Amino acid sequence: MKWRSIYLLAATLTATITLAFLTGCSSGKRDGTAERLVAIKVTSPHLPFGNPSEAGSAPNNQLVLRPQFAASWNSSKRFPNCVAWKLVASGIGDTERSQFYADREIDTPSPKDYTRSGYDRGHLCPSKDRSDSPESNKGVFTMLNIIPQVTDNNRGPWEKAERFERDLALADREVYVIAGGAGSQEGFKGIDVPESRTLR
Numbered sequence: 001m002k003w004r005s006i007y008l009l010a011a012t013l014t015a016t017i018t019l020a021f022l023t024g025c026s027s028g029k030r031d032g033t034a035e036r037l038v039a040i041k042v043t044s045p046h047l048p049f050g051n052p053s054e055a056g057s058a059p060n061n062q063l064v065l066r067p068q069f070a071a072s073w074n075s076s077k078r079f080p081n082c083v084a085w086k087l088v089a090s091g092i093g094d095t096e097r098s099q100f101y102a103d104r105e106i107d108t109p110s111p112k113d114y115t116r117s118g119y120d121r122g123h124l125c126p127s128k129d130r131s132d133s134p135e136s137n138k139g140v141f142t143m144l145n146i147i148p149q150v151t152d153n154n155r156g157p158w159e160k161a162e163r164f165e166r167d168l169a170l171a172d173r174e175v176y177v178i179a180g181g182a183g184s185q186e187g188f189k190g191i192d193v194p195e196s197r198t199l200r
Contacts, residue, residue, distance in 0.1 A: 037148050046070040046084045052178050064106060067127040068139035072180075077192040078109050078136040079147040083124035084181030087169045093132040098141040108143035113189045122149025126162045147181050148193045 044065045055063035061071040061081060072081040100111035100121055114121050124145050124167035128134040149158065169175045179196025 021040055044070045045085050046176070048086075048176065052084065055081070062106070064144060066142075066144075068136055069145065071124075071144055073106055073108075073144060075107065077184055078190055079192065079194070080124060080144060080180060082178055083145055084176070084178045085125045085129065087129050087165060087175040087177060088145050089170050089172060091130055091132050091136070092128060092166055092169060095131045095134050095137045097127050098134070098138040100141050100143060100146070103142045103144040106144050108146075109191050110145060111187065113191060114148070117148065117188045117191075119148035119188075119193065120154040121146045122154045122158070125177075128162065128166060148187060148191060165188050 047070050051063065053061055053072040055061045057063075059075040060077070062075070064071045064073050069083050069085040071083045074081050078199075102108050102110045111121060121144075124138060124147060125140045127137060127140055130140045165175050165177055183195030184192035184194055187193040
């Protein structure tokens with residue numbers, strides 16, 4: 001139990017919130033960086049400021065784009081490096097929570113792999129952030145959007161951070177969030193466990 005307390009403390013202390021709001025500014029320059037950012041904006045509304053991990057086709061940094069979020073998947077750790085999503089008030093509703101499922105395109109763990117592991121199936125893009133429709137909510141229950149999380153953190157400080165970002169969105173702001181785990185330690189059933197989680 002001592003290591004869980006240390007983990008919880010470390011996760012709480014390292015969790016930082018840096019929320020970026022779309023300003024629509026442009027320098028007008030068309031160098032390679034600007035063109036790459038424009039291409040990402042067209043590809044995913046969740047990455048208007050660029051690709052944070054420079055994810056592409058590499059197995060441990062694979063870019064996966066979904067209507068609900070953009071993810072960098074790590075096949076060795078068997079959890080996402082990070083997930084990015086755009087949050088606005090219209091995405092928040094009262095749809096009931098969906099059920100966890102193994103992803104149909106990416107080789108993710110099964111929800112059953114977490115059974116009796118001592119860890120929650122921790123959403124990166126939260127269920128409530130995609131509660132405007134059953135289809136949207138189901139999209140965040142893919143195991144592609146899940147990392148192992150200690151229960152006290154998942155239902156404590158992490159949930160408070162999620163509520164804070166939703167309050168901003170409900171105040172008519174466009175909120176862009178990037179969340180992921182940092183570091184890794186031995187886990188269970190081939191799934192690494194992040195040493196901490198961050199929300200930016």
